Amino acid sequence: MRAARYYARHDIRIEDIAEPVLLPGTVMVQVAWCGICGTDLHEYLDGPIFVPAHGHPQPISHEDAPVTLGHEFSGTITAVGDGVTALHVGENVVIEPYIIGPGVDTGPGHEYQLSPDMNFIGLGGRGGGLSEKVVVEQRWVHPIGDIPLDAAALIEPLAVGHHAWVRSGAVAGDTAVVGGAGPIGLLLAAVLKAQGITVIVSEVSEARKAIAVRTGVADHVLDPTLVDVGAEVRKLTEGRGADVGFECSSVDAVLDMLLETVKPAGVVVNVSIWGHRPAVDMQKLVLKEIDLRGTIAYANDHPATIKLVQDGKVRLEPFITGRIDLGDLIRDGFDALIEHKDTEVKILVHP
Amino acid sequence: MRAARYYARHDIRIEDIAEPVLLPGTVMVQVAWCGICGTDLHEYLDGPIFVPAHGHPQPISHEDAPVTLGHEFSGTITAVGDGVTALHVGENVVIEPYIIGPGVDTGPGHEYQLSPDMNFIGLGGRGGGLSEKVVVEQRWVHPIGDIPLDAAALIEPLAVGHHAWVRSGAVAGDTAVVGGAGPIGLLLAAVLKAQGITVIVSEVSEARKAIAVRTGVADHVLDPTLVDVGAEVRKLTEGRGADVGFECSSVDAVLDMLLETVKPAGVVVNVSIWGHRPAVDMQKLVLKEIDLRGTIAYANDHPATIKLVQDGKVRLEPFITGRIDLGDLIRDGFDALIEHKDTEVKILVHP
Numbered sequence: 001m002r003a004a005r006y007y008a009r010h011d012i013r014i015e016d017i018a019e020p021v022l023l024p025g026t027v028m029v030q031v032a033w034c035g036i037c038g039t040d041l042h043e044y045l046d047g048p049i050f051v052p053a054h055g056h057p058q059p060i061s062h063e064d065a066p067v068t069l070g071h072e073f074s075g076t077i078t079a080v081g082d083g084v085t086a087l088h089v090g091e092n093v094v095i096e097p098y099i100i101g102p103g104v105d106t107g108p109g110h111e112y113q114l115s116p117d118m119n120f121i122g123l124g125g126r127g128g129g130l131s132e133k134v135v136v137e138q139r140w141v142h143p144i145g146d147i148p149l150d151a152a153a154l155i156e157p158l159a160v161g162h163h164a165w166v167r168s169g170a171v172a173g174d175t176a177v178v179g180g181a182g183p184i185g186l187l188l189a190a191v192l193k194a195q196g197i198t199v200i201v202s203e204v205s206e207a208r209k210a211i212a213v214r215t216g217v218a219d220h221v222l223d224p225t226l227v228d229v230g231a232e233v234r235k236l237t238e239g240r241g242a243d244v245g246f247e248c249s250s251v252d253a254v255l256d257m258l259l260e261t262v263k264p265a266g267v268v269v270n271v272s273i274w275g276h277r278p279a280v281d282m283q284k285l286v287l288k289e290i291d292l293r294g295t296i297a298y299a300n301d302h303p304a305t306i307k308l309v310q311d312g313k314v315r316l317e318p319f320i321t322g323r324i325d326l327g328d329l330i331r332d333g334f335d336a337l338i339e340h341k342d343t344e345v346k347i348l349v350h351p
Numbered sequence: 352m353r354a355a356r357y358y359a360r361h362d363i364r365i366e367d368i369a370e371p372v373l374l375p376g377t378v379m380v381q382v383a384w385c386g387i388c389g390t391d392l393h394e395y396l397d398g399p400i401f402v403p404a405h406g407h408p409q410p411i412s413h414e415d416a417p418v419t420l421g422h423e424f425s426g427t428i429t430a431v432g433d434g435v436t437a438l439h440v441g442e443n444v445v446i447e448p449y450i451i452g453p454g455v456d457t458g459p460g461h462e463y464q465l466s467p468d469m470n471f472i473g474l475g476g477r478g479g480g481l482s483e484k485v486v487v488e489q490r491w492v493h494p495i496g497d498i499p500l501d502a503a504a505l506i507e508p509l510a511v512g513h514h515a516w517v518r519s520g521a522v523a524g525d526t527a528v529v530g531g532a533g534p535i536g537l538l539l540a541a542v543l544k545a546q547g548i549t550v551i552v553s554e555v556s557e558a559r560k561a562i563a564v565r566t567g568v569a570d571h572v573l574d575p576t577l578v579d580v581g582a583e584v585r586k587l588t589e590g591r592g593a594d595v596g597f598e599c600s601s602v603d604a605v606l607d608m609l610l611e612t613v614k615p616a617g618v619v620v621n622v623s624i625w626g627h628r629p630a631v632d633m634q635k636l637v638l639k640e641i642d643l644r645g646t647i648a649y650a651n652d653h654p655a656t657i658k659l660v661q662d663g664k665v666r667l668e669p670f671i672t673g674r675i676d677l678g679d680l681i682r683d684g685f686d687a688l689i690e691h692k693d694t695e696v697k698i699l700v701h702p
Contacts, residue, residue: 111616111640115615265462265465274633278633282628289645
């Protein structure tokens, strides 16, 4: 079968590889659509990061490069292994793409995303969505009912937004500032809107500002190069300041703006992945008793995330800006996202 | 009466000033002892910071420099104003030294420490403990029963430690790492010990390490120049990592050590005041979903803090390293603390 294999930085190859083998407790999924994630771009440009380099096997999957890429995917079950009773052939599903060590409790309330050596299917081994088929342990397979398979490929990054919202503690009626309207910022904003939270998006790119308006996820879009976001947010909140802020840009000035903009005793959730150590204005954190919280991926967020889409509270179609064939992955996928990073949101790949 | 008056950086004068006037709702306190705080040293060396500079009156007190210094003090009530029924002449008290705007709710559960233009008696006006007498609104006066007046002068910084503990959410049986054994780190450690929390102090100064041992506030004292604190703490916690960390040094490497040392989903409370913006390893915060929390001063912490001392759960005497007369404030107080900053903990001044 065809698969996109990560060998090294700037070296991703579309190859023919053997089909994965169905094992007890697993299901075989025929991939319908797989999104390209910012993490994939980082692996391509600056990696390997999550990918285990050749000769350095991942401690849980025991695999090393080359590995199959793709962790944002939907598909249809084509076979079920022994002991699988709750999933059925023909069912449409999405994957919570975890590689988690044996013995880690992945039940409700458990923070399995923080377990040692955690990694992701499609980065750390165990196949990936940028291939025709993938075999996945039943624990990580979530049925999606009648959600279209293309939109469903966005449920994984939407779950990232859902988890960031959970980490924030924000409730209906609160006001949130989302710093940065890239794919994760936009999908997070969609989750916040669905919860009844007022969403203020801060963004400098004209194209991304337009997307935030067009997709309807922002109640207000502010450009920090044109206005004082803190002052504008105070105007919009009767002087109070935002209840929560979300850093989705990995830009020092955006983190600083959020510390400035949230209310006393407010919360700032850091969603972005940083390539450098930002200089943080700790005095704002101290004098306002701000909680600055990290968030990574998701943990038991998929069922609620899928329900948001099933109930029509989040519409994912507007975020799909391209559909390509696996054979065109580098030119029309990776390179397009790098060249047109402000106009593209999510490019889906059909394997 | 005699008072230490802050005029400007490096300009503190012992002067004769008029006694304060008793007003309705206030009490007159004859000061017994007043501690010198790190904040006072900052004002002396680098200020004015909290002190309103001459010509720039504080928005609530409407006072500007010169102002009387001293916010860590105990004393005896010598007169009560009209409308004061719960406080009595002859009662020994400590002051929660707040300057809070009118209309701010200072009742239980209210975060009045975060109210606009908050400042402190002894920094932002309204007299101070480095004078013979001070008149204080009854809301900020806390009876101390039979706690000796010298030890009681340390209740204000102990309340800072109490509030930092409250912000951390740590409970009995938890393990805490305190980064930096200056006066606040030591008093915080004393609060933590009193709550049944295992306390690991990280400190580089030989003198301060010795104080942490001598005062009995640390279960373990680790020197980050001699050992890998993160590895040692994991050994002490069966590989888990610390439940909470407290930054009490305003040193980048200490903050980083705490982010490294707390467990996944752990909490780091920033207690220190920073003169610069540290470079923060956000990736640690993200991948471990750490909560980094600011804490400032106290809010409704004084009653519980006083009770810790009354019940004998915290002994304050070991932290008193000097007793001086107000006339010797600069030489034997400020200059001594600057020159012997590692061996002195708390110098008390008798006005």
